[in-house]
Amino acid sequence: MNSIFRRNNSESGDANKPTKPVTLYVIRLSPGCRVTWWYLIQTKIPYTLVDVDVITLDDKEEGTTEKKKLPEGCPPEGVPALVDGDILVFGVHSVLRYLSSRYCSYYAFGKTLPTRMRVESLIEWTENELHRVLGYRCVYPQISQKYRLPSNLASDQLVETGFKELAFLLEYLENKLLATGTSTSSVYLCDKELTVVDFFVATILMQAEWISFDLRLWPKLKSWLGSMKSQNGWDQVHKVHREFVQELKVLNEASL
Amino acid sequence: MNSIFRRNNSESGDANKPTKPVTLYVIRLSPGCRVTWWYLIQTKIPYTLVDVDVITLDDKEEGTTEKKKLPEGCPPEGVPALVDGDILVFGVHSVLRYLSSRYCSYYAFGKTLPTRMRVESLIEWTENELHRVLGYRCVYPQISQKYRLPSNLASDQLVETGFKELAFLLEYLENKLLATGTSTSSVYLCDKELTVVDFFVATILMQAEWISFDLRLWPKLKSWLGSMKSQNGWDQVHKVHREFVQELKVLNEASL
Numbered sequence: 001m002n003s004i005f006r007r008n009n010s011e012s013g014d015a016n017k018p019t020k021p022v023t024l025y026v027i028r029l030s031p032g033c034r035v036t037w038w039y040l041i042q043t044k045i046p047y048t049l050v051d052v053d054v055i056t057l058d059d060k061e062e063g064t065t066e067k068k069k070l071p072e073g074c075p076p077e078g079v080p081a082l083v084d085g086d087i088l089v090f091g092v093h094s095v096l097r098y099l100s101s102r103y104c105s106y107y108a109f110g111k112t113l114p115t116r117m118r119v120e121s122l123i124e125w126t127e128n129e130l131h132r133v134l135g136y137r138c139v140y141p142q143i144s145q146k147y148r149l150p151s152n153l154a155s156d157q158l159v160e161t162g163f164k165e166l167a168f169l170l171e172y173l174e175n176k177l178l179a180t181g182t183s184t185s186s187v188y189l190c191d192k193e194l195t196v197v198d199f200f201v202a203t204i205l206m207q208a209e210w211i212s213f214d215l216r217l218w219p220k221l222k223s224w225l226g227s228m229k230s231q232n233g234w235d236q237v238h239k240v241h242r243e244f245v246q247e248l249k250v251l252n253e254a255s256l
Numbered sequence: 257m258n259s260i261f262r263r264n265n266s267e268s269g270d271a272n273k274p275t276k277p278v279t280l281y282v283i284r285l286s287p288g289c290r291v292t293w294w295y296l297i298q299t300k301i302p303y304t305l306v307d308v309d310v311i312t313l314d315d316k317e318e319g320t321t322e323k324k325k326l327p328e329g330c331p332p333e334g335v336p337a338l339v340d341g342d343i344l345v346f347g348v349h350s351v352l353r354y355l356s357s358r359y360c361s362y363y364a365f366g367k368t369l370p371t372r373m374r375v376e377s378l379i380e381w382t383e384n385e386l387h388r389v390l391g392y393r394c395v396y397p398q399i400s401q402k403y404r405l406p407s408n409l410a411s412d413q414l415v416e417t418g419f420k421e422l423a424f425l426l427e428y429l430e431n432k433l434l435a436t437g438t439s440t441s442s443v444y445l446c447d448k449e450l451t452v453v454d455f456f457v458a459t460i461l462m463q464a465e466w467i468s469f470d471l472r473l474w475p476k477l478k479s480w481l482g483s484m485k486s487q488n489g490w491d492q493v494h495k496v497h498r499e500f501v502q503e504l505k506v507l508n509e510a511s512l
Binding site: 073075076077078086087088089090091092093094097098113114117118120121122123124125127128129132136149150151153154157158160161168169172176 | 329331332333334342343344345346347348349350353354369370373374376377378379380381383384385388392405406407409410413414416417424425428432
């Protein structure tokens with residue numbers, strides 16, 4: 001019988017754990033890296049964390065910290081990357097899928113096959129659409145020279161049109177994915193229970209804090225994000241994010 | 257035993273086929289849609305194809321063809337989408353993963369677990385990096401108003417900087433992924449045999465034909481792409497692409 005029909009074990013303490021800790025290569029400010037790290041914490045899979053890069057505030061600061069190399073075989077921008085014995089997996093979707101199917105019976109992927117396929121599909125959508133628009137169009141060009149276009153006019157247009165696309169995607173999250181419940185405390189994006197999609201979308205929305213973007217126009221989403229912040233493991237994986245937001249705040253105040 | 261350890265069946269004629277044809281919703285000009293369609297042809301899984309949209313040459317032509325709706329539950333831009341009984345899957349990675357694990361023993365995903373994980377990881381990289389840069393930065397802004405920025409200057413800068421990123425990615429394909437072989441006829445991107453990554457990367461590189469971009473600076477890649485065009489199923493899934501390239505050529509000649 002194919003494994004996608006196997007019963008889901010909602011307990012994260014599955015017996016089938018690796019004999020040696022897996023190694024996860026991350027950039028702690030990357031939302032995809034944070035969600036894979038969170039998944040290792042939740043499922044109690046033993047792991048070692050390796051930082052491969054530091055996102056700096058501007059290009060002048062680049063090179064001030066030593067960059068640890070990604071494992072041989074990773075492509076450019078190939079984080080998160082997971083090494084488990086002779087197996088290398090990279091990319092948030094692939095790493096989550098590998099861990100979920102190998103070690104923890106699809107923990108937080110939903111209990112039925114239709115739900116699990118919906119979770120997998122929405123992981124892909126979150127990475128391709130939501131992160132592409134919120135990250136690469138709206139937030140990163142305002143923070144890092146690397147993501148800007150050569151002229152300020154072009155960069156501004158990239159960001160402005162990005163926000164129009166973002167509003168469309170936030171409407172979808174607010175009015176389609178969060179529309180079913182009445183009490184926000186029990187509403188999740190894919191299922192009646194928390195799934196990895198909730199945590200992934202939340203880590204991406206957190207990037208909006210870098211530019212002080214407020215979700216008040218999307219009240220269900222704002223409330224849901226608030227409840228996500230109380231999840232076990234949230235504080236641990238967001239420590240560097242919080243420090244970065246504070247650093248940006250100080251810089252902004254200094255430039256006033 | 258977990259399914260990711262199951263023996264790979266290199267024959268596409270696996271007995272475990274759906275009782276009713278699956279339905280694949282596609283945009284035929286989308287490379288991700290083409291690769292999932294090709295996978296159904298290769299694996300002989302019975303299917304029905306539904307066209308959901310037509311990419312037009314400019315915004316004025318929009319609305320002239322009836323758009324068939326995506327199934328309920330799909331997000332914006334949620335193609336390819338696959339319906340199989342009560343199961344809905346969307347996104348190229350998710351659809352390929354679903355079909356491969358459910359119906360054809362990971363056909364064209366590699367024969368060992370390390371290879372399969374590499375194939376999955378590179379599917380994700382291809383969608384996130386290669387398509388984002390080649391499609392959304394270099395090609396689509398030159399073809400469709402939808403992907404342009406408000407001013408010509410900004411659009412030009414988007415494309416110009418996109419080409420710098422693209423050259424970096426093509427170097428990676430040429431000098432890392434295609435570096436191992438001496439005879440191009442037997443070289444593939446992930447494995448000694450053809451995998452879905454070869455077909456996916458090839459469909460994306462084909463988008464470059466829309467802007468007459470030539471791969472002559474990357475000879476191994478150009479030769480490999482030539483060999484991909486002789487694959488079974490290639491002509492069928494690229495019919496609308498070829499017509500579109502011809503249409504663009506006529507338009508360009510008329511504007512000279």
